[in-house]
Amino acid sequence: MSVIDVLAYSLICIICIFQEEIKIPFAKKLLDAVLSVPKAHSGVLYGVILTHGAGGDMNFAHLVSLASHLASHGLLCLRFTCKGLNLVYRTKAYNAVVLYIKSLDDYNIGGIFLLGRSMGSRAAASVMRATCEDDDDAVQGLICLSYPLHPPNAKGKLQDEDILQITKPMLFISGSMDEMCDEALLMRTIGKMKAPVQIHWIENANHGMSAKGKTADDVMTEINEQTLSWIQDILKL
Template structure:
């Protein structure tokens, strides 16, 4: 089932409390589900890829919360530290708890771009009840040029349906490497490859957001 034509109006507001800072896009119709997205290592909740995906999903009737991870709330610039990764996962867990009730009876999907997606995947590996589906854009399978340093240890514990959006020239994973890694996930998976783009997925020049939304609606938000 492909996504229906995008025709739902959306309103975006800022949510901020002690544990969660997010831009929340809500459809003006009854929601079909909710998606919580975390940004990459160098970004924040305003990243172009997150905004583009949020717009495309909200137009299909989905509430989307783009969150700032805890390390970004502590400082406006700079990469995350491995020593605080657990705190970033805790921030994702808190966001899921905050927005789950907005799903309108539909599923809650969690994920994010690059580092944010990796932390979301680790969070659902630690707690399979955290979300109903996982959305990863540009999963950082290994550091560029270091294919021996695979970030796959937790993937066998990911037990919810997963969509991975991948650029065909992404230096963090070749298409073949990603396909092999996805085989480790004991749940239904779908890879959406965007041709001739790298890690940023070029949502301003490619139909990345539209293809991502279509996969989410078709694979993660469907109900029997």
């Protein structure tokens, strides 16, 4: 994308959505979050919850770009920060956000998609597994950005305990050179999964989605378009 394209896209997002900084109760704390809402939000909305990896926060560039893109196409987006490094803690925080978005009386939310990046995708997967086991129809699907299938240099230690039990649609967006998600191992794991799964590889991208021969804007555009297309396909929009 050229500078002019980026400015034009930013202007479209500003016109089409409004954003609100909010606090979400969790245990004895408040989670920082941002709600991105389409300005024309009459009728049924679908919500997307987004969270970050082990480092950073909800202002990670890919999440900001993705939330703006999805909201500008009619999806309510809620991105939040939880910096705990314990997966159980992160999962509980994610659950609190799911309960919060379900409680929003100002919007007629018809369904929710869970999305996380890296460790955030593991927390989202844990929540998704529970919703499948509980037959929670509110949650429509799961999007995993840079899912950490294994630690770096430890391909024998698969982190697949939750994704193998999920039965609802899943989208993986991973770099083909991701040091925490070997391509062959992910394909083998998908072969064992119960859920309908789609995967999109960002060519030559690492775990942080830096790709040789592509600008950061190129990668974000690819992620945004793939995610929106998959959600629209699931919802038959």
